[in-house]
Amino acid sequence: MRGERMKPKWMPLLALGLLAACATAPRLQAPDGMQALNRRMVLLPGTYDPEQGDGQPDGNSILIRAPDGLVVFDTGRHEQAFTGRIIAAADTWRLPVAAIVNSHWHLDHVSGNVPLRARFPRAKVYASTAIEGAMQGFLADSRRNTAARLATLPADSAAAGYARASLARIDAGPKLFPTEPVLASGERNIAGMAFHVGLEDNAVSGGDVWLLDPSSRTLLAGDLVNFPAPFFDTACPHGWSEALARLDAQAFDTLVPGHGAAMTHAQFGIYRRAFDRLLACAASDAGVADCATRWENDLGPLLPESQHRLSRMLLDYYFQAVLRAEPVKRDKYCRAG
Numbered sequence: 001m002r003g004e005r006m007k008p009k010w011m012p013l014l015a016l017g018l019l020a021a022c023a024t025a026p027r028l029q030a031p032d033g034m035q036a037l038n039r040r041m042v043l044l045p046g047t048y049d050p051e052q053g054d055g056q057p058d059g060n061s062i063l064i065r066a067p068d069g070l071v072v073f074d075t076g077r078h079e080q081a082f083t084g085r086i087i088a089a090a091d092t093w094r095l096p097v098a099a100i101v102n103s104h105w106h107l108d109h110v111s112g113n114v115p116l117r118a119r120f121p122r123a124k125v126y127a128s129t130a131i132e133g134a135m136q137g138f139l140a141d142s143r144r145n146t147a148a149r150l151a152t153l154p155a156d157s158a159a160a161g162y163a164r165a166s167l168a169r170i171d172a173g174p175k176l177f178p179t180e181p182v183l184a185s186g187e188r189n190i191a192g193m194a195f196h197v198g199l200e201d202n203a204v205s206g207g208d209v210w211l212l213d214p215s216s217r218t219l220l221a222g223d224l225v226n227f228p229a230p231f232f233d234t235a236c237p238h239g240w241s242e243a244l245a246r247l248d249a250q251a252f253d254t255l256v257p258g259h260g261a262a263m264t265h266a267q268f269g270i271y272r273r274a275f276d277r278l279l280a281c282a283a284s285d286a287g288v289a290d291c292a293t294r295w296e297n298d299l300g301p302l303l304p305e306s307q308h309r310l311s312r313m314l315l316d317y318y319f320q321a322v323l324r325a326e327p328v329k330r331d332k333y334c335r336a337g
Contacts, residue, residue, distance in 0.1 A: 026039075027039045027040075028040055028041070028042050028063070028065050028093070029093075031085075031088070031089050031092060033045075033085070034063075034085075034089070035262075037062070037216075037218060037254065037256065037262060038216040038218060038254075039216070040064055040065040040066075040216070041062055041063070041064050041065075041213070041216065041218060042062070042063045042089070043060060043061075043062055043256060043262065044060070044061040044062070044076075044085060044086060044089075045060060046058045046059045046060045046061070046076070046082075046108070046258070046259050047082070048259060048310070050310070050313075053078075053162070054162035054165070054166070056077055056078075056107075056108065057077065057108045057259065058076040058077045058078055058081075058082040058108050059074050059076065059077075059103075059106070059108045059109040059222070059223065059258045060074060060257065060259060060260075061073065061074045061075060061076055061086060061112070062074070062220055063086065063089060063090075064193070064213070065093075065095065066098065066099070066190065066191035066192050066193035067191065067192030067193060068098040068099075068191040068192040068193075069095050069098030069099075069191055070090055070093075070095045070096065070097045070098060070099075070191075071098065071099045071100075071101060071190055071191050071193065072086060072097055072100050072101070072116065073100075073101045073103065073211055073220045073222075074102060074103055074109040074110075074112075074222065075100060075102070075109065075110060075111065075112025075113050075116055076108065076109070076111065076112040077108040077109075077111045077112070077169070078111075079111070079112065079114075079115050082112065083111075083112030083115050083116060084115070086112065087115065087116065087119050090120075096122070096123075097116055097119070097123045098120075098123060098124070098191035098192075099123055099124045099125070099126060099190050099191040100113055100116060100117075100123055100125045100126065100127075101125075101126045101127065101190065101197075101209065101211055101220075102125065102126070102127035102178070102209065103127075103208060103209050103210065103211075103220070103221070103222020103223065103224075103258060104128070104130065104204055104205035104207060104208045104209065104223060105127070105128075105130055105131035105134050105139075105176070105205055105207070106223065106231075106233075106234075107139075107166075107169050107170070109258065110127075110131070110176045111169045111172070111176070113125060113172075113175060113176050114169075114172045114175045114176065117175060124179050124180050124190075124191075125177070125179045125180065126178060126180045126181075126182055126188070126190060126197070126209070127177075127178035127181070127182060127207075127209055128178070128181070128182050128183075128199060128201070128206075128207025128208070128209055129177075129178065129181050129183070130201075130205055130206040130207025131176060131177055131178075131207075132177065133206065134205070134206075135170075135173065138233075138234055139170050142166075142170065143170045143171075146163050146166050146167055146170075147163075147167060149163055150163040150164065150167070182199050182209050183199070184199055185199045193213075194214070194215075195211050195213055195214075196211075196212040196214060196250075197209060197210075197211055197212075198210040198211075198212070198246070198247075198250075200224065200239075200243040200246070201335060202236050202239030202240075202243070202334060202335045203235065203236060203239050203240040203242075203243040204222070204224060204231070204234065204235050204240060204243075205223070205234050205235070206234065206333060206335075208222055208223070208224055209222065210224060210247065212250055212251075212252060214251070216254070217251060217252045217253040217254065218252060218253070218254045218255075218256070219247065219250055219252035219254070219255045219256070220255075220256050221247060221255055221256065221257055221258065222258045223257075223258035223259070224240070224243055224244065224247060224257075224258070225244075225255060225257035225263075225268065225271055226257055226258050226259050226260065227257060227260030227302070227303060227307065227311075228259075228260070228303055228307035228308075228310050228311035228314065229295070229310075229311045229314040229318070230275065230278070230318070231314075231318075232318045232321075232322040232323065233322075234333050235322070235333060236331065236333050236334035236335065237279055237282075237330070238279070238334070239334055239335070240275070241275060241276055241279060244271075244272045244275060244276075247268070247272075248268065248269065248272055252265055253265055255267075255268045263302065267302055270298070270299065270300070270302060271299065271302060273298065274295060274298035274299050277294060277295075277298055278291065278294070278295050278298075278315075281294055281295075282319060282324060288315060288316055288319045289312070291315065291319070292311065292312045292315045295315065
């Protein structure tokens with residue numbers, strides 16, 4: 001009933017041609033360590049292990065074969081270990097990267113723009129313009145903090161190398177910016193393929209882009225959906241909840257989060273309810289541990305037990321830093337109105 005009742009008006013205009021094209025397209029073969037989502041989409045799963053390497057994550061990346069080449073949705077953080085695998089896949093398939101879509105400006109989703117654009121200089125970049133403000137705010141603060149930490153580290157240490165790499169990512173500046181700004185939600189042709197592009201300006205980062213492929217009913221959500229816990233660093237919590245409601249109204253069968261495994265529409269409904277219950281728990285007198293347990297129980301099998309420890313660590317931090325901070329800090333990134 002949801003699909004019939006909430007079907008967007010633009011769906012009938014695209015369905016016949018898109019479904020026919022997808023039915024005849026050769027299946028994109030997933031390299032080792034990647035996962036085929038459908039005939040034309042492959043998922044490169046992100047990684048996050050705070051105890052390994054620099055402790056910084058790579059978000060999920062999705063590679064989509066379009067008529068004009070590959071569309072890459074999010075490009076990761078680590079050039080060799082992650083983005084290099086995107087380039088290798090493109091070379092194996094003998095397909096150029098024609099377009100990049102960035103869900104948002106967090107460095108684990110945009111840093112790979114630099115090597116990808118160097119290798120494929122004609123690639124267009126679709127994203128919101130929120131990164132421009134972040135370069136003057138959150139990322140500027142992050143750069144100052146990283147530079148101060150670097151000054152205390154032995155120059156030849158691994159930690160110093162990680163810090164220098166972090167500075168280089170921020171210093172890439174305009175190389176991370178969109179060439180085709182997404183300023184509103186609507187239909188868009190990207191690399192010869194029709195998508196519905198959504199823009200949420202009051203959720204995770206002040207400019208979150210999601211992508212819906214009507215032909216496969218696959219929605220790429222970025223960090224609007226995230227495991228093992230929501231990242232609230234630059235978020236507006238109540239605006240994020242409203243954005244999840246808009247996602248739920250879309251006609252999709254499969255959703256790919258910014259971090260974590262792909263899920264069905266029904267599973268997304270479980271995530272959405274768990275998110276709203278997490279915000280309600282944060283607003284109550286319940287202890288953080290109790291709220292973390294409720295989050296785990298609400299998600300059930302969607303949150304593997306192996307991720308409970310990291311989930312609790314993240315929630316402990318975000319309850320203190322954001323969700324139970326004074327209102328001026330909790331709502332720092334919320335837009336008025």
